[in-house]
Amino acid sequence: xxxxxxxxxxxxxxxxxxxxxxxxxxxxxxxxxxxxxxxxxxxxxxxxxxxxxxxxxxxxxxxxxxxxxxxxxxxxxxxxxxxxxxxxxxxxxxxxxxxxxxxxxxxxxxxxxxxxxxxxxxxx
Numbered sequence: 001x002x003x004x005x006x007x008x009x010x011x012x013x014x015x016x017x018x019x020x021x022x023x024x025x026x027x028x029x030x031x032x033x034x035x036x037x038x039x040x041x042x043x044x045x046x047x048x049x050x051x052x053x054x055x056x057x058x059x060x061x062x063x064x065x066x067x068x069x070x071x072x073x074x075x076x077x078x079x080x081x082x083x084x085x086x087x088x089x090x091x092x093x094x095x096x097x098x099x100x101x102x103x104x105x106x107x108x109x110x111x112x113x114x115x116x117x118x119x120x121x122x123x124x
Contacts, residue, residue: 009048
């Protein structure tokens with residue numbers, strides 16, 4: 001059975017990797033392991049050791065603490081029924097691609113796009 005902390009850490013690894021536009025293979029090469037192991041970490045199937053998490057943090061240019069950010073909020077938001085579906089934007093590849101594209105837009109245009117999105121969502 002997957003431990004919630006391992007799942008959270010795996011999601012944070014995947015989120016950071018996607019944000020950087022890095023593949024599992026590229027991360028695995030930087031860390032010195034096979035990409036299948038990265039897959040297992042990202043799904044929470046395998047627990048990441050402290051030394052491996054340190055290596056991953058260096059490869060993704062974040063502190064080790066980054067992988068635990070949001071744990072308290074996630075635990076508080078977790079529904080009483082563990083089978084209830086929860087929307088997790090960090091695991092949605094399309095959402096992360098949208099965020100990456102959004103931040104590639106120059107700031108003044110990005111603000112205008114943000115305002116447009118807000119108006120459209122209010123009208124919906």
